Amino acid sequence: MESLSPTAYVILGMVHKEPRSGYEIKSIVDNTTRFFWAASYGQIYPELKRLSEAGLVVGADAPTGGRRRTVYEITADGEEELVAWLRQPPVTFEMREEGLLKLFFADALPREEVPGILRAMREHRLAANEKLRAMEPMAQEKDDPFPLLVLRGGLEFTEWFADWCERMEAQILAAAAKPPPPRKGAADV
Amino acid sequence: MESLSPTAYVILGMVHKEPRSGYEIKSIVDNTTRFFWAASYGQIYPELKRLSEAGLVVGADAPTGGRRRTVYEITADGEEELVAWLRQPPVTFEMREEGLLKLFFADALPREEVPGILRAMREHRLAANEKLRAMEPMAQEKDDPFPLLVLRGGLEFTEWFADWCERMEAQILAAAAKPPPPRKGAADV
DNA sequence: TAGAGATATATCGATCCGATATATCTACGC
DNA sequence: GCGTAGATATATCGGATCGATATATCTCTA
Known part of the structure; x- marks a missing residue:
């Protein structure tokens, strides 16, 4: 398997404690990590699909009324992947000032x-x-x-x-x- | 005219004191501003063309032997544009850590x-x-x-x-x- | 009950990044 | 003189990222 993009780890981290929808992930990122690691819908939704296909998260239908909604939960494999990444020394450090x-x-x-x-x-x-x-x-x-x-x-x-x-x-x-x-x-x- | 991309101002700044080729600009950026503002060839060469069309820089053929080479010099308009930008308060502040x-x-x-x-x-x-x-x-x-x-x-x-x-x-x-x-x-x- | 704003997913164009293809030059060892 | 490694020079490609928006449904409130 090809290695995951750094944004993938943001998502794994965000669903690590509790299942969340793509929308929730985006909201949390915007209120927390965005100052040192941002993510857009255009990254989050496709990435959730990829992670799901790779078996690192599992999606579950959780509609609110008639509005479809999928919450993603981390799997044991995803957990392992996240922790392995956390153990690696950081590489990326970029600034635009x-x-x-x-x-x-x-x-x-x-x-x-x-x-x-x-x-x-x-x-x-x-x-x-x-x-x-x-x-x-x-x-x-x-x-x-x-x-x-x-x-x-x-x-x-x-x-x-x-x-x-x-x-x-x-x-x-x-x-x-x-x-x-x-x-x-x-x-x- | 649409407003210039921030990368355009890096280029204007880089050719402000002396004419330079795209290659030179890239080298200097990599040794100086890259820590707070990077630029790739894929940005620099097209941007030089755009700036040239907008009359903010002028290119001059300056081949080294049989190898074609274009050095760009800032124009009065370009100078004005650069200084006007320098006077604006900074907006972009991004980090990826x-x-x-x-x-x-x-x-x-x-x-x-x-x-x-x-x-x-x-x-x-x-x-x-x-x-x-x-x-x-x-x-x-x-x-x-x-x-x-x-x-x-x-x-x-x-x-x-x-x-x-x-x-x-x-x-x-x-x-x-x-x-x-x-x-x-x-x-x- | 109408409308504003939040929730939810999806996608588009522009920008940006890293890598590489192509070509010519210089410098160095042999 | 010859080969070649590395610098100079331009160009471009795929993938990542960003910001904005389209679509739809929900909730809350005037």
Whole structure:
């Protein structure tokens, strides 16, 4: 059998404790893992079928009234697959951060506008921090301590990042205030 | 005109200071922005054509011997477009982190195996830190200070993250050592 | 009882990613 | 001079992913 896509493991993890429908999985992902691992309907529904064919989950009809609905439960094989994956060292680490990209190209901007990038980045991170903070009570209710651990990691991370932006802004302002360092033309083309 | 994809701005930024070929752009991206904004050939070459048609860059034949080669230079319109984008607050912030995903589902693992996840995450971050550190001399040579600023942000981030992993590992070990907290069955199904 | 919003599944186009095919160049060993 | 390994250069493909939306049924509320 070909190896599973990482998204497959999100699904296995999501149905590990209780059977869930594709819709439920999507809702939970959007409220939890999406900050470090997202999944769309276009991945979830086909993946559930594949996992079902591979015998790692089993679907059961569970209609709500006349609306068809399938809840998927993990199998012993699926459980084994999930645990084996959890034991492997992590591989994927990716980031797409428009703020850092802008900062990287900031030399194309007049120097006095650069602190604005860092200020915007900082505000962006603080807004994210508030969103995460609003989710904390929900995570605290759960018996499983790990989602809360991860959430608090997210909180700490956004705070660290916001602080870094503040420090870099101060550093740039300080450098601009004191000695106008000898630089060859740029940003003033 | 429809708005440009974020990848288009990477390209505009990359050709902002000097004309470059698609191949050069790819190499530079792989050595710099890829940690927070990647781009593949499959994006770069078609995008260069689109930007050229939109008049934001101009291509010029610059063959090396009998091997055809096109270098692209930014136009006044392209410059304007780039600067206007730099002035907008950042929107995209995405992460795909397999380690956090595993930690999130760690309840499916026997408790004594959880520290191993954090240890592996920490090692992963430290390895990334070393890769970044190896790039520092190159960034220091440049006249443009912002790539170095961003790189040092990456160094600090990987260090913060590695430290967080260490602290969380210690926390879990401490919690396991002292009071076996009353938990309903899980991880032992 | 009409309508808004949640539940549920499915799918589409655009984007993105990794890998590879093709071709030409340079550098090096022999 | 010859072969070849690796860099340069462009192009493209399949698969994964993303965001949005179509369709249908349910529940809740004004």
